[in-house]
Amino acid sequence: xxxxxxxxxxxxxxxxxxxxxxxxxxxxxxxxxxxxxxxxxxxxxxxxxxxxxxxxxxxxxxxxxxxxxxxxxxxxxxxxxxxxxxxxxxxxxxxxxxxxxxxxxxxxxxxxxxxxxxxxxxxxxxxxxxxxxxxxxx
Numbered sequence: 001x002x003x004x005x006x007x008x009x010x011x012x013x014x015x016x017x018x019x020x021x022x023x024x025x026x027x028x029x030x031x032x033x034x035x036x037x038x039x040x041x042x043x044x045x046x047x048x049x050x051x052x053x054x055x056x057x058x059x060x061x062x063x064x065x066x067x068x069x070x071x072x073x074x075x076x077x078x079x080x081x082x083x084x085x086x087x088x089x090x091x092x093x094x095x096x097x098x099x100x101x102x103x104x105x106x107x108x109x110x111x112x113x114x115x116x117x118x119x120x121x122x123x124x125x126x127x128x129x130x131x132x133x134x135x136x137x138x
Contacts, residue, residue: 007033035101039069042106043138044096046089046131048079049113052120053127056082064131066093068100084117085129096135106135 003011003022011017011033025033044066051060062079064086066072071093079085092114096106112132120128 003030003033007036032097032101036069038100039097041138042068042100042135043074044068044071044093044133044135046079046114046133048129049132050130051127052129054082054116054129055118055127056080056085058082058085058116058129064089068097068135071097082116082129085131087117088114089131089133092133096133100135 003025008019008022011022012019046064046066048058048060048062051058057080064077064079065074066077067074071090073081099106099108112134114131114133116127116129116131118127118129119125
């Protein structure tokens with residue numbers, strides 16, 4: 001699937017990409033770029049549903065809110081920034097975006113619960129945080 005002229009122009013203007021590099025893009029990236037409009041219809045919300053001894057200070061009810069195109073944290077988020085919480089969210093957010101690309105529901109039950117990387121006191125760590133993740137129409 002080749003990129004359409006509008007997408008090529010956008011990447012050249014916004015990212016400074018060259019025609020040579022645009023021609024080198026693989027089919028997976030081209031498929032994702034072809035669905036940029038589909039991504040823009042969603043935002044992703046990760047709401048903390050459980051928190052115990054979180055050293056970063058994440059509390060139950062706080063949320064990370066992400067735009068989907070580009071995937072980034074929005075200012076409406078009220079969670080403290082914690083890489084050990086964001087790392088596992090990033091992988092699941094990418095899967096949800098792949099589902100949008102494939103025309104599937106980005107909210108399968110399998111991906112709704114995401115846990116931070118700190119295993120908690122019971123498993124040799126300190127704190128532990130659990131998030132409920134969802135894609136919401138904008």
